[in-house]
Amino acid sequence: MDFDFAAEGPKFAMLLYGLVAFVVVVGGLLLILDGIPSLLARRRERRELALAAVGGAVALGPGRRRNWEWLMAAGFLFPAGLLLLIGVVIPAIRTLLLSFMDGGSTAWVGLKNYSWLFSQSETLITLRNTLIWVVLVPLVATTVGLVYAVLVDRARFEAVAKSLIFMPMAISFVGASIIWKFVYAYRPEGAEQIGLLNQIWVWFGGEPKQWLLEQGAALNTVLLLIVMIWIQAGFAMVVLSAAIKAIPADIVEAARLDGVNAWQMFWRVTLPSIRPALIVVVVTISISTLKVFDIVRTMTNGNYDTGVVASEMYNQAFRYGQTGQGSALAVFLFILVVPIVIFQIRNLRKQRES
Amino acid sequence: MATVTYSKATRIYPGTERPAVDHLDLEIGDGEFLVLVGPSGCGKSTSLRMLAGLEDVDEGTISIDSRDVTHLPPKARDIAMVFQNYALYPHMTVYENMAFALKLRKTSKAEIDRRVKEAAGLLQLEEYLNRKPKALSGGQRQRVAMGRAIVREPQVFLMDEPLSNLDAKLRVQTRSQIATLQANLGITTVYVTHDQTEAMTMGHRVAVMLDGVLQQVDTPRALYDAPANVFVAGFIGSPAMNIKTVQLTEQGAAFAEMVLPLTRQQVATAHADGGNGKVTVGFRPEDTDIVGASEGGMPIVVELVEDLGADANVYGHAAIGGASERFVVRTDRRHMPNMGDTVFIKPRSEHHHAFHAVSGSRI
Numbered sequence: 248m249d250f251d252f253a254a255e256g257p258k259f260a261m262l263l264y265g266l267v268a269f270v271v272v273v274g275g276l277l278l279i280l281d282g283i284p285s286l287l288a289r290r291r292e293r294r295e296l297a298l299a300a301v302g303g304a305v306a307l308g309p310g311r312r313r314n315w316e317w318l319m320a321a322g323f324l325f326p327a328g329l330l331l332l333i334g335v336v337i338p339a340i341r342t343l344l345l346s347f348m349d350g351g352s353t354a355w356v357g358l359k360n361y362s363w364l365f366s367q368s369e370t371l372i373t374l375r376n377t378l379i380w381v382v383l384v385p386l387v388a389t390t391v392g393l394v395y396a397v398l399v400d401r402a403r404f405e406a407v408a409k410s411l412i413f414m415p416m417a418i419s420f421v422g423a424s425i426i427w428k429f430v431y432a433y434r435p436e437g438a439e440q441i442g443l444l445n446q447i448w449v450w451f452g453g454e455p456k457q458w459l460l461e462q463g464a465a466l467n468t469v470l471l472l473i474v475m476i477w478i479q480a481g482f483a484m485v486v487l488s489a490a491i492k493a494i495p496a497d498i499v500e501a502a503r504l505d506g507v508n509a510w511q512m513f514w515r516v517t518l519p520s521i522r523p524a525l526i527v528v529v530v531t532i533s534i535s536t537l538k539v540f541d542i543v544r545t546m547t548n549g550n551y552d553t554g555v556v557a558s559e560m561y562n563q564a565f566r567y568g569q570t571g572q573g574s575a576l577a578v579f580l581f582i583l584v585v586p587i588v589i590f591q592i593r594n595l596r597k598q599r600e601s
Numbered sequence: 602m603a604t605v606t607y608s609k610a611t612r613i614y615p616g617t618e619r620p621a622v623d624h625l626d627l628e629i630g631d632g633e634f635l636v637l638v639g640p641s642g643c644g645k646s647t648s649l650r651m652l653a654g655l656e657d658v659d660e661g662t663i664s665i666d667s668r669d670v671t672h673l674p675p676k677a678r679d680i681a682m683v684f685q686n687y688a689l690y691p692h693m694t695v696y697e698n699m700a701f702a703l704k705l706r707k708t709s710k711a712e713i714d715r716r717v718k719e720a721a722g723l724l725q726l727e728e729y730l731n732r733k734p735k736a737l738s739g740g741q742r743q744r745v746a747m748g749r750a751i752v753r754e755p756q757v758f759l760m761d762e763p764l765s766n767l768d769a770k771l772r773v774q775t776r777s778q779i780a781t782l783q784a785n786l787g788i789t790t791v792y793v794t795h796d797q798t799e800a801m802t803m804g805h806r807v808a809v810m811l812d813g814v815l816q817q818v819d820t821p822r823a824l825y826d827a828p829a830n831v832f833v834a835g836f837i838g839s840p841a842m843n844i845k846t847v848q849l850t851e852q853g854a855a856f857a858e859m860v861l862p863l864t865r866q867q868v869a870t871a872h873a874d875g876g877n878g879k880v881t882v883g884f885r886p887e888d889t890d891i892v893g894a895s896e897g898g899m900p901i902v903v904e905l906v907e908d909l910g911a912d913a914n915v916y917g918h919a920a921i922g923g924a925s926e927r928f929v930v931r932t933d934r935r936h937m938p939n940m941g942d943t944v945f946i947k948p949r950s951e952h953h954h955a956f957h958a959v960s961g962s963r964i
Binding site: 498 | 653685690
């Protein structure tokens with residue numbers, strides 16, 4: 248590879264600009280955030296001193312301060328509120344409206360897009376796939392993460408072992424998909440296999456297969472969701488491992504004195520103790536699984552019956568120009584996610600109360 | 602119903618030189634209430650955890666009823682433990698907490714129910730059986746932890762500072778409850794505390810530890826009357842004993858204008874082994890009187906008077922051998938001196954303790 252540094256110069260300059268801009272903006276924000284509270288505290292101090300000096304006789308007190316605090320809260324909330332409005336609320340309403348219109352968004356069609364969603368065999372396969380994803384990924388990823396966290400807990404090479412599993416978290420979905428595409432890669436029989444899976448398959452005497460075309464028993468969908476599991480297991484492991492470490496040592500010791508074996512320790516003590524963390528992990532993975540798009544798009548583009556709601560939504564809206572049907576899929580996805588989010592929020596609130 | 606024997610039991614934590622528990626020899630009789638006491642880091646908790654099987658024994662052996670349990674896992678030892686923070690299972694109700702160990706041993710449902718109800722009755726926990734630990738007060742949690750140990754009907758109870766998280770009033774109350782309970786159940790108990798009052802009031806015998814080494818084990822009265830060395834003398838009793846190292850004369854120990862008599866035997870022993878003409882002598886504040894100027898007491902200048910209601914502690918200093926030494930005397934409230942006064946103090950005869958100036962052991 249010849250690499251002409253001079254020719255690439257402008258790109259490096261851009262990179263440098265980017266870095267400088269990032270440091271200036273983020274650093275500036277941090278400085279402001281750091282400075283404001285102490286400034287306010289100093290002002291309050293001064294005012295309280297002044298109040299104390301006049302013996303607190305002046306009734307300048309609570310009313311005005313409450314007003315001022317309300318104003319401050321509004322000031323802090325405004326930027327986030329504005330961005331939410333522009334980025335989430337308005338598009339959501341617009342998507343909802345579009346889902347009742349035809350492909351070119353010119354005429355109202357009522358519930359036609361929704362009846363399409365539940366009647367076409369292709370879309371039904373998409374729904375089936377989404378169901379497979381949302382059942383298997385949280386279940387398997389959490390189980391793998393949990394088993395790994397328990398096995399590796401207080402082992403000698405715990406830190407190394409944990410970072411090995413956690414590493415995939417740092418890779419983007421697209422990057423991970425490309426890696427796994429190599430794992431599933433196909434070369435004709437007789438040629439040198441470059442895909443790990445086919446090589447193993449051949450060693451055991453099989454004929455090399457185009458794995459991502461295997462639609463039987465939704466095998467290709469399962470192969471796709473393995474990528475997601477590979478990524479999410481690390482997340483599950485880290486959170487659950489922290490929860491396991493937070494179990495008080497004396498409870499574990501009390502259980503040992505009470506006579507538990509390793510199996511009972513896991514089911515009767517460890518698992519109930521980390522239940523809140525377990526729920527958080529399952530819910531978080533469920534939500535990101537429902538929204539999965541990158542993996543499907545990178546590996547099969549939703550072909551060969553591997554589409555999921557999010558990838559189908561993108562294809563309908565932006566590839567086939569069927570904005571109405573795409574929007575209907577988007578709304579449907581939203582409806583699927585909402586109950587999980589509500590459950591999650593309830594759960595968090597309950598935890599905070601106890 | 603069991604005896605416990607530590608025989609040269611030693612624990613050296615990995616990466617440390619000094620043993621946390623150093624060749625501990627201790628025999629605990631059947632049904633006895635033995636208290637391990639000492640300052641923090643003295644190895645008392647480690648000793649208990651070695652008996653529980655939660656801590657390895659690096660040297661020596663531990664046996665329960667002449668059965669060597671040194672390397673047995675905790676569950677094979679038939680012991681129950683009450684932890685400092687109670688260690689209740691937060692996801693189980695009080696009933697389930699108490700029943701857990703029995704359930705694991707496949708005890709019949711009826712038997713579990715009988716034993717849990719019985720223990721709950723004993724500890725006044727009946728109305729809380731369906732509550733989770735977080736809905737209980739500190740004192741109730743402590744009782745559940747006791748209940749969990751009782752239903753096991755173990756050979757030995759182990760208690761690791763079970764009262765240290767309770768407030769002062771509840772601690773005194775629970776102290777006597779535990780002692781009564783133990784007396785009624787008759788189960789051999791090893792109890793760890795850093796509080797000498799707990800040790801003295803609860804234990805049939807008390808084992809005092811320092812730096813991993815057992816200093817003395819005896820009845821509370823014997824510990825108080827005849828401490829084996831300077832450490833035990835200073836540790837047991839409140840306010841602490843006045844302990845000073847002073848010049849040795851033919852008659853005894855020379856304090857300022859006062860000589861505490863020692864026997865010829867004691868003087869000889871004090872001189873031996875590098876005693877160098879010095880002797881360490883202690884006398885308890887409560888064994889000391891304020892006397893008249895002509896009665897052979899030692900003059901001290903009063904610097905603080907603590908009025909305790911029933912009586913008072915008088916703190917003061919005297920110059921001995923050029924250095925200013927502090928003394929404390931417990932006195933009747935009617936004879937309370939004022940700050941700055943000079944009073945004469947004198948230990949009652951035969952109520953002072955002599956120790957070797959170098960080794961610190963009783964002579």
